[in-house]
Amino acid sequence: MAEFDVSAFLQTLTQRAGVYRMFAADDELLYVGKAKNLKNRVSSYFRARGLNSKTVALVSRIDHIEVTVTASEAEALLLEQTLIKQHRPQYNILLKDDKSYPFIHLSEHDYPLLAYRRGKKRRDGRLFGPYPNAGAARDTLNYLQRLFLLRSCEDSYFNHRSRPCLQYEIKRCSAPCVNKISQQDYQQSVRQATLFLQGKSQQLLQELQSQMMAASEALNFEQAAALRDQIELLRQTQEKQFVDSGQGEADAWAIVEWQNVLCIHRLAFRQGRLVASKNYYPDNPAGESNEQLLLDFVSQFYLADHALEGIPRDLILDVGDDDVEALLEALRLHRQAKVYHSRGSRGHNRKWLHMASENARTGAQTKISGHQAALNKLSQVAQLLNLAEPPKRIECFDISHAQGEATYASCVVYGEEGLMKQRYRRFSIKGVVAGDDYAALEQAVTRHLTRLKEQDDLPGLLLIDGGKGQIGRIREVLHTLQLNTLPAFGISKGETRKSGWEFLWEAGATQPIMPDAHHEGFRLLQWVRDEAHRFAITGHRKARAKSRSQSDVDSLAGVGPKRRRELLLHFGSLKNMRSAPREELEKVPGISKKLAEQIFIQLHGE
Structure with a gap:
């Protein structure tokens, strides 16, 4: 910072639109920003007063600044998002989505398969979605199978059937595999399911009603009754699946800050129906205002192609028209069509913006309550185990095997936000004598802690599913890795093998801790241990199922x-x-x- 002459740099800075990049002394890119007036915007970082602590922290690390002048603010916005996506600077908000959206897939086949899929990968046939969560997609798939009796089995299963399966017996499939339905009738069901998935439910209802009347006039009362039941189920499905407001293709965005927790909520409406609803909890490392943070987030969301439903025609944001003008122009260039802005002052837009605001507020409150509950539980753990401070992260290990074979270790993590499933890990144990749980545990913990030590990301507490012997072996691992200060405890069920009667063993202790069964900290440790056990068994079962599904024919060399x-x-x-x-x-x-x-x-x- 001492070598960076701020005054001289600002005097030479242009007042045109462009992008600025702030670098640290080691050339690390700290922050990327865009500006309508580069001189005014960059100068604002070096004011004598009025800066919040996060901005001061950023400015203290600046060694030099580079700028790129653009023809317009919209072009600056596009360049800014490209640079953020490419370099991922630590002081920019980084939009991350750890899981792909769920879709419903209709395969390309004489008798198409209707199935649940994740991710917008290239597939044959058609994808419908995305859905806001896996539950919504699976519910929709469940209704579709009841409505249209389309098959849900994979082609490998379908091609080798000689008699109908259970799905046919419970009226969830029309059994095309054994010709219980003609190809023409099956394709008719596929067409109707497609209408439903495209949102053309009124057209589908009218079609089914016409078929019901025709069957009734032809005195085919059994078919008419079946169509009547189908129509009723379709109406129930529509009520459960959609929030219908008539017309409109819009995204409504709202941001709420509640007790220092920021929550941004997005509602996506297509053909007047709510098709996506999601909370986001962005960091604000550069200390931007909430309005600017929302604009930055929305820009990155669309321009980095996170909007699987596509860019909408209408963008509902409670910000000024001048502030959103550059974003609208950038979206127009990206979408190749005009995008309109509304502040949600009337009609459906007002209702949708209010819904987004309420959801954002609820999301922030839920985040706080979950965070506070987790902090309280971690404090109880520290009290129970006599730790100097509450652990910010508990990592628990468990071992699973089948009579000593196919050994797997699992690691689950609990932190200040609750279970941290993105940090869960499974370890396939190799080179260990069958049934030697001590060696398996030693291998998994060594591999895991070695990596975390290199990353300077050690947990606050290591929990082992086991007793005095297991935790003694882990103590040797910690000594070898020079991690003697890392608290480590084992949790064992004792002689009774009953839940609530567990012992807690500290590494090196000769006597266990026998806590009150109702102690909140103890109950948390039990829960984390049970989660590790569940995760280990789940991984083991998947591995066994995979190995069993592969016959000797699958492994024949030269046979595709x-x-x-x-x-x-x-x-x-x-x-x-x-x-x-x-x-x-x-x-x-x-x-x-x-x-x-x-x-x-x-x-x-x-």
Whole structure:
């Protein structure tokens, strides 16, 4: 900072629009910003008074500033978002989404599959969505299966059916796999499901009502009754799935700050229906005003392509027209169509903005209550274990295996915001004698803590699902890694093996802690231990299911999906394939004499 002549730099700075980049002494990019007037905006960082603590912290690290002049403020905004996305400066708000949105996928097939999918990956057929959460997508899929009886099984299952499955028996599928429905009738159901997913429910209702009347006039009362039930279910589904306001394609945004917690809420309306609702909790490292923070966040959200529903026609934000003008122009360039701004002063826009504000306020209050509850529980843990201060993060390890084989370790994390599932980890244990839980635990903890030590990101408390022996082994690990000051405890169920009668073992202690079963800190440790156990078993079951689903046919060298299918169609089973002579293998389409010889050798282990 001493080498940076601020006065000389500001005197030479242009008053045109552009982007400024602030760097630290080691050339680390600290902050990227855009300005309608570069001189005025950059000068504001160096005022003698009126700066908040976060801005002062940023300014104290500035070693030099670089600027890029642009033709307009809209171009500056586009460049700013490109640089933020590319460099991810620590003082800019960084919009991160750790999980892709859920979709409903309609495959491309003579009898299309209707299934739940995550992420907008390139797939055959069509994707409908995104949905605001997995529950909404699965509920919609559940209703669609009841309404239109479309199959939910994968093609590999569908192609090898010889009789209807349970889905047909409970009236969730029309069993196209065994020709219980004609292709024409099935395609009619697909077309109706597509209308529903496109939001054309009124058109679909009218069509079903016409079919019901026609069936009734033809004295086909059984079909008419089935259509009547379908219409009633469709109406119930519409009521549960959508908030309908008639017309409009708009996104409503609101920001609320409640007890130092910032919450931004977005409501997305398409064809007048609420299709997405989500809270965001951005950091404000540069100390921007709430209005500017909201504009920055919305800019990054759309220009970095986080809006899976696309950029709307109307943007509802309670900010001035002059402040949002550059954003609207940038969105016009990005969308190739004009975007309109509303402050939500009347009509549907007013109601939608009010909804967004209420959701943002609720989100902030929920965040605070959850945060405060977690802090209280962590304080109780510190009191129970006589720690110098409450741990900011508890990490708990558990081991799972099947009679000593396929050993996995799990690590779950609880912090000041509750369970931190993005930090959960599973470890596949290798090179350990089957059933040696001590060695498995030692390997997992060593691998994990070595990485965290390098990142200077150690937890406040290490919790082990085990007793005196396990925590003694972990004490040796901590000594080897020079982490003797890291608090570590084991939690074991004791002789009774009953919940609430657990012992807590501190590394190096000769006697356990036997807490009150109703102690809040103790109950938190129990809960975290149970979560680690659940996570370990879930991962182990997935691994076993995967290994069981892979037969010897799948592992045959030189045999791809097409040849594998021909082999199974020709022989019917792996048992028949093993008992067949080499000459019979050569009769299978696509299997040459040389490949038949290789397959025979692999099947018989020669």
